[in-house]
Amino acid sequence: MELEKVRPKSGRAVKMTDIARIAGVSSSTVSRALADHPTIPEATRTTIQALAREHGYVVNRAARNLRQSQTQTIAVAVPLGHEREQLISDPFFLRLFGHLADEISQRRYDILLVREPSPDAHWLGRLVQSQRADGFIIVGQSDQHQALNLAARDYRPLVVFGSELPDQIYCSVGSDNFEGGRLATDHLLRSGRRRILFLGPAELPQIDLRLDGYRQAIGDHGLSVDESFVLPAHFTGPSAHDAVRDLLARAVEFDGIFAASDGIALSAIRALESAGMRCPDDISVVGFDDSDLASQSHPALTTIRQDVPGIAATIVDHLFRRLEGEGTYSSTLPVSLILRESAPG
Amino acid sequence: MELEKVRPKSGRAVKMTDIARIAGVSSSTVSRALADHPTIPEATRTTIQALAREHGYVVNRAARNLRQSQTQTIAVAVPLGHEREQLISDPFFLRLFGHLADEISQRRYDILLVREPSPDAHWLGRLVQSQRADGFIIVGQSDQHQALNLAARDYRPLVVFGSELPDQIYCSVGSDNFEGGRLATDHLLRSGRRRILFLGPAELPQIDLRLDGYRQAIGDHGLSVDESFVLPAHFTGPSAHDAVRDLLARAVEFDGIFAASDGIALSAIRALESAGMRCPDDISVVGFDDSDLASQSHPALTTIRQDVPGIAATIVDHLFRRLEGEGTYSSTLPVSLILRESAPG
DNA sequence: GCGGTTTACGCAATCGATTGCGCAGTTGTC
DNA sequence: GACAACTGCGCAATCGATTGCGTAAACCGC
Structure with missing residues (x-):
């Protein structure tokens, strides 16, 4: 590509008064014509609009914003x-x-x-x-x-x-984050899982509600929540992976994971796999979001779909x-x- | 949540002249003070800035944009x-x-x-x-x-x-789309594949270059391009899936696919799988982009990474x-x- | 203490479009 | 033909901040 010459802005940008002059009317009329204001007769309106188009005129948004105190x-x-x-x-x-x-x-x-x-x-x-x-x-x-x-x-x-x-x-x-958490956990429980981890950044309100749903489901099944199974994890980075790895290293037993996002779920599954565990054979995992990843990953993720x-x-x-x-x-x-x-x- | 009462905008928004009046200076001075203009002495500047902060004043961007003809x-x-x-x-x-x-x-x-x-x-x-x-x-x-x-x-x-x-x-x-296409195709050829499909929307310039790279690699290996192997496919939707399915239905033989995006690649792999073919055992597939999907999908995608x-x-x-x-x-x-x-x- | 420089800040124009009000010319009514 | 109503459009104010220029006061050196 040729390096273009840096040239000053070609002349002055065309403004409304220019169009007005050309059309032989005042800028008020141009403004109203372009805004399709009904007090301007059809004929004048189309003439002016055509003129504006022809000269490549566009309303200056900064000026309009200021005058109208609104920005679209x-x-x-x-x-x-x-x-x-x-x-x-x-x-x-x-x-x-x-x-x-x-x-x-x-x-x-x-x-x-x-x-x-x-x-x-x-x-x-x-x-x-x-x-x-x-x-x-x-x-x-x-x-x-x-x-x-x-x-x-x-x-x-x-x-x-x-x-x-x-x-x-x-x-x-x-x-409905609460219901999502409840659904996910209930599903794990119904499929026979009993020792279920929660992985996610519970300091966020939406995630905390998912955690509430998790607690509710566990309670509904007549079990009680093991607080050491509620683990912090960030949406990105290795925290979920590390948390699961550490748990496995400490030989903590669990058979299910409810992750607060699909990304966290996948990260957890990778940790399981590198420790020789298999999903879902040994441990079931449910994610959240139903992102693209969920359907394409291996194993494909059971997850809570957000609309x-x-x-x-x-x-x-x-x-x-x-x-x-x-x-x-x-x-x-x-x-x-x-x-x-x-x-x- | 309580339905809030719809109330009119609380009074008038505070503007620069208000701050000026309170500070006992002109609006010019306020403007310059807020812009950290050096002609305003340090002391005045900080006073005015404090005053502005205290009254929750913020410069009206529409006005500034108009005056300065720039918008940040x-x-x-x-x-x-x-x-x-x-x-x-x-x-x-x-x-x-x-x-x-x-x-x-x-x-x-x-x-x-x-x-x-x-x-x-x-x-x-x-x-x-x-x-x-x-x-x-x-x-x-x-x-x-x-x-x-x-x-x-x-x-x-x-x-x-x-x-x-x-x-x-x-x-x-x-x-470097050309090089990407060449790399991908060359890799397939080196691994012994000979009959390689190209899948992608070649009407887009960037994709067309990938196709050029594909042609180049095939030529470099002393082979010639079978134009019936160059197939249109969109980034989204079922077109890639359908194209591969139709080919398989017509018993066309091929052993490799270079797809113009990871999404297309995955879509093609799904089509292979539903026809009972296996990737990479029967057919190798290379994608493009190195999206999140590429590393998480099954099989994990060999692909061209864009930075x-x-x-x-x-x-x-x-x-x-x-x-x-x-x-x-x-x-x-x-x-x-x-x-x-x-x-x- | 006087001319000259610097400092600190205000005046008023400006950016470009929008719009309330009003005027001139036309049409309509009886 | 007189008056009202309406039509079509322009004048000038306005939105709110920025900035070139000017000026009064302060300061400086000798």
Whole structure:
């Protein structure tokens, strides 16, 4: 490729008054014509629109945003409180984001992705105030519960992906994590497993609910939870693998694993395999999410499916209803157990 | 959750003149103080900054953008010319996007995701003119070559993810697709395979180069390409699966597959399996990308690794150099063969 | 203590589109 | 033919921050 010459911006960008001059009208008329304002007669409108197209004119969004105090943009904000790398390494987030983006752009809004590496109590307030977007979707309820409550007190177009928590005033949308945890664990118990590990970052509200479901299922079967079987593990990195390896090294006996994500489940299975155990023959494993990995891995993962497209659609639906001034309740979407090889029926 | 009362925006948002009044200075001074302008003495600066923080003041970005004609935003634009669903269903795109987002936000820029469902010759020009972003990254060179050339003629901060094509004036960054195709096919040939399918959407420039590499390798081994072995297949959907199934149904003999993506490879392997063939015993398969799926699937995929973090870093680096007024050449990044089970050494 | 320099900050224009209000010209009504 | 209503469009204010230029006060050296 030829190295292009660096040249100054070719002249001045064409603006509305230019079109106005050419059309022999005022810029007010051009503005109204381009906005399909009904007070401008059809004929004038089409003439001006044609002229604008011909000259490659496009409304300057910065100017319009300022004047109208709205941006036709929805921000998807990710507070990276607990896991710095969440965004790039978490396939679940990326999938959700993809669907959110689809829903939003179908409504002719732009999508602004905002990462907040060091959220404090007011990051959301600042974000809202900066007027970069008309509404906000927060992915990563995690440790932001208070900041979210604070912001939701006087800002309405805000929807959070996450669970419904006790003292919550913001609107959240998420899966039925409790039921997911219960389903997964119940399935393991029904298939005869008795000593079941829980693997996951229980400090996150959504995961904690999965853990609650796990406890519930165990209780329902007349058993009691062995707290040493509840192990922390991160979505990424080797923590799940290491935890399982250490357990096996200490000859702790268990016959099932409920992992808080498919990634954690696979990581655990790899640890089992390298210790000579087999899944599902020796140990059954149930994951969470039903990501692409779940169906393609070996063994294929039994897992709890989250309805990602449904979640995205609901979030965006709530958000736009709020943009219209409506109030919306939080929503919890159903999950389902997907049976595959790693924990057969 | 309690349904919150819909209340009007609490008063008026605090603006710069408010801070100015409180501080007893002019808004010019506040502006300069907040921008850490050196003509404002340290003491005044910190006072004003403290005041702003205390009152929760944040600069209105729309106003700033208009005045400065810059947005501190990079747009990632995806023309959905050929595959409508590309964004949400393509894990490769999402992974690349994640890394791009990281690189961009590290430079304290925001990320605007723009989907263009129906690109025409001028969509990029319109996008650029709308002044929504300071620079653009285009993902999906696909059928946009001419539109890209057109836009690059007088707009510089523009970098394209894709291959270097003959009459190209825009700056592109991508993997060495030709070498990837050659490596993959050469590996199959060296392991004794002779009748190798190519599966992929060769209408895309990057894929076409992989096909060129495939042809080259076959030629290098003194064989000639059987054009009936070059089969179209989409990244998503059942086309790869169906193509392989039909071939097997017609009893066409082949012993290797080079697939243009890991997803296509897996889809092909599933088709082999349902026809009672085994991979790699009967047929070796090589994929492309080295996605998460490749290492977790069964059989684990031999594949060509694209350096996604490297690509993202290079794209963003080029873009910011261009923002500074520098010219940059197109870049091609190396790929490597990752040996796994589906096509053992 | 005086001319000259520096410091600290304000005035007012500016970015480009939108929009409330009003005016001129036309049409309609009796 | 007089008056009202309506149509089509322009004037000028506005959105909120930034910034070139100017000026008053402070400071400096001799």
